[in-house]
Amino acid sequence: MRRYLYIILFAIVLMTPFVMRQFMVSEAPAAAKSKDRLVIVTPHNQDIRREYARAFSEWHAGRYGQSVAIDYLTPGGTNDIVRLIATTYSGLRGPDKQLPPEQRVRAEIDIVWGGGDVAFDRDLKPLGVLRPIPIAPRLIAAAFPESSLGGVRLYDQTTDAAGRIQPQWIGVCLSSFGIVYNPDLYATLGLPAPQRWQDLDNERLAGLVALADPTHSGSAAATYMMVLQRAMADAEIELFAQVPALQSLPKIQRESDPRYREAIARGWKIGMGRLLLMAANARYFTDSASQVPNDVGNGEAAAGVAIDFYARVYEQQIGSNRMRYVAPAAATAITPDPVAILYGVKGERLTLAVRFVEFLLSPQGQRLWILNPGTPGGPRERSLRRTPIRRDVYADRTGWADDVNPFTESAGFNQRGEWMSLFGETRQIWAAAWIDSREALRQAYARARAAPDAAKRTELIQKLASLPIELRDVEALSTERRQRQKQKLETDEWGARWRIDWANRFRDHYRDIARQAAAWM
């Protein structure tokens, strides 16, 4: 009998959950019966996927008398999705790397939904796989009274031959990046609550700051860009106060003025220094969006950079003595989270895909992002706690899970297109300075902090923060990349090569600081 004991136990353990599930779940009649199907690839979580699949099907049935089944593909995070789509379409390209005419392509996936505007605008759009969304201009006009928020475009502004807007992606909700911190740990450290980005530079936070990897998360990189641009804008304000005449000059003239250029370069350097000290305090550079709030909530890190809705969900669950979210005034990165229709979607599927976009932009689809569960038009199980992108739905916030309004939070700061053009290169510089030479940075920072004399310590840390790179170096890299692309020269090896070179220079800089600090011991 004992021989069979384990086998019986095995069978019991195996079967119990399946049997119990029968009593606990009354399976809803499958929507899979529906004739109409949409294939959507998305990094959105299970709650969002489930609620929107149900709500869209109901909305569609109400309007067109037919329910719709949504087939979600979830290959992982945003980068995995970009790669999946790139691989899927690379097979279709001819020898000249061009895609055949759309009529000859059968799209495997209808829609990409979620992942941040950076991925859509900088990764997917250049692949040529996003098709213009044939959505009625009046719907765009109704959803977006202004086409941008704080200098960030809310939808793609590609136009067709006739000059009509034919967006390749449209933002359907907003995410903002701010500071999360653990009040309990801050009290232990004896530090005041962080308010501005530079509050994360405090040397007492060494090893206690949780950051996302700028090369992996487009939204995190956009946030660091925000810190940089804030410092540049401050330098500009300062200059205008000293030389008011500059402010009234036309933009092109102003930008060629050496005083202006010098001030902006100085601001850039200050911003890079702030970021470097944040990076020196960093515990890690994670790829997972939920790791930062998790570790801050557990006291593993004292503060970090995180998406607002993650922080809000978690704060509610574990209490505000362990987790709080701060949107740094006039420096919060607010970005749209888009939807797009893929190249090769035709006929019935296209109609259906456009309807899905219409639903997402409708007041009903917008409120679903933030309503409490159980409220009319709200989610069934739990609130999704994301912020809608339509300004008009903020007028009535009854039944909302969070009383927030990013349209007022973003006030007072604009991202600049001309500064954003350096985005790609700057990300790689950060990677070289923070991640590739991380061990040298840690050692130099530890040595500098160990200097017994307070004044010397500050001096060493300031020196450490002053990286041996200038704005013009990054501009030169950006110009060279454009030229190489124009001349059809390869950029991969070139890009990898300069990243190694810069990482070597930064490492030498860190080692030099470490030596100076050692000499002082």
Place this chain on the structure above:
Amino acid sequence: MTQILTTAIPDTSAPHTRRRGASSESARPLHVLLAALLYLFFAVFLIWPLLQVVWTGFVRKDGGFTLAYVRLIFSDPVLLRGLWNATWIALVVTLLTLAVAMPLALLSVRYEFAGRRLLTGLLLVPLVLPPFVGAIGMRLVLARYGPLTQFVRLFADLPLGIDWTGRWRIVGIVIVEVLHLYPIMLLNLQAALANVDPAMEQAAANLGASRARILRQITLPLVRPGLFAGCTLVLIWSFTELGTPLMFDFYDVTPVQVFKQISDVADNPLPYALVVVMLLTSIVLYVVGKVVLGRGFDAATTKASIAATARQLPGWRGALAAAPFLLIFLLAVLPHLSVVLTSVSATGAWYKTFLPRDYTMGHYAQALVDQLAMPSVRNSLQYASLATLLAVIVGLCAAIVIVRSNVRGRGVIDALAMLPLAVPGVVLAFGYLSISIWFKRKLGGHTPRALDVQEWPVLFLVIAYAARRLPYVVRAAVAGLQQTPRDLELAASNLGASRITVLSRITVPLILANLIAGGLLAFAFAMLEVSDSLILAQRTDYYPITKAIVELAQRLGDGLYIASALGVWAMVLLTLTILSANALLGRRLGAVFRV
């Protein structure tokens, strides 16, 4: 006496070789057919997907061949340090694993003491820890304000807690890997020790050799196949280990560098070139291991001819023998315990305390009704069973060709079977993905559903699981065959038995224990396979348990707790898998596990 001992392990002495050569002359057609099928299998399911991916590391944007990226690797100090770190961490881990497993294996096989069966079984528990949940559990144990810190805080005032994962990273990585990998070494050593003919040792003892000398000159040489199998598996595993350094946020090792760059936004060929370098390094490590431990082993006369008798250790001596088992078990089981506690802890109730403040069974109820959890369990059981079956069949064929034939290129088959160990899961997974896309491109609308990963990923998942875990089965089967005297098969052949009869009636029963050991490992790891699952299973309906756990753990709030509940269930089920296989096969499995 030394002479007696050395002739007991004939190397490749001339008459012996001739006999083998002569006998396999007639066996050739079957062996050649097997070898051909194996080559086909590896070509289609291993080489092709690998080439699909690796090729990227050698192609310019304009399509031309280039070595620029490989050169780039050797000019980058970060990547070079990564290779160096990965290598020495792997070596240290292997040595420490051996140092932990060897005494335990000897104690468990040679001595009888109170609780031995239970303790030996318990030591295998780390094998059944789902890796993502294991990482979560380890993070909990080693948290700044985690239970370990709370324990230390009993003796010291530490307002900021202890930064275990930040300050002691490399030490932490080594310890965690040793505690995770020692069961592999232990299984292999126990199997090898159990196969050693006690008559050999008894003969040496009769001739007056001391116990230390018997160990050094008889036992260790005889267990060399097991030693080799264990060391290579652990060495290559720890060399390519991704999860542990990632958990400690240590980026300067090659696997993490590959992973980070492959999941980079930029379409960068460098990580693919780096994979090639990593692969070559793994092969070098494997070859070095083979030269040091595995060369020319031909134990024609091992396999116990008489039953071994374990020495009784009564009273305090028994307790002394049990102590190391208990210690290692307790250390290794810490993450499991914390996962169990997490699964019953109220959301957010485990903070700055030794144990959670509030308990609930609610997460289990939630796991039951969750749309992902239960279907994923059913899927995983199906995939893992099919993959194990496939791996055992292919692994047995490979072992027969490797050990029993003189087919040309059988060494290549051996190397190919081990190759999956050196390939990061992500790379192989992308290879399968691009194969599926290749089919769709060639066949268009006529692509069979089975070849379309987005429609029905089951075929590719099963093959990926089987291919990834083939090395365990092959190593186990090869060790079994090497320790099984050829003479028994030859005798059966002489008596007129057909090749199939010899295989099914003599060979397979003799090495059944090894096959089951390898198969169990393959099953357990297939159930817990992460990287293939993440990339290949894209449709919720086909999610395996690991992808469900990852997805749940990323859901903030109760997600981690539901994932833990699922993880606990998986641990219980896998423990019972091993125990019931043990019960079913009785002494035959006991010969391997000695439980």
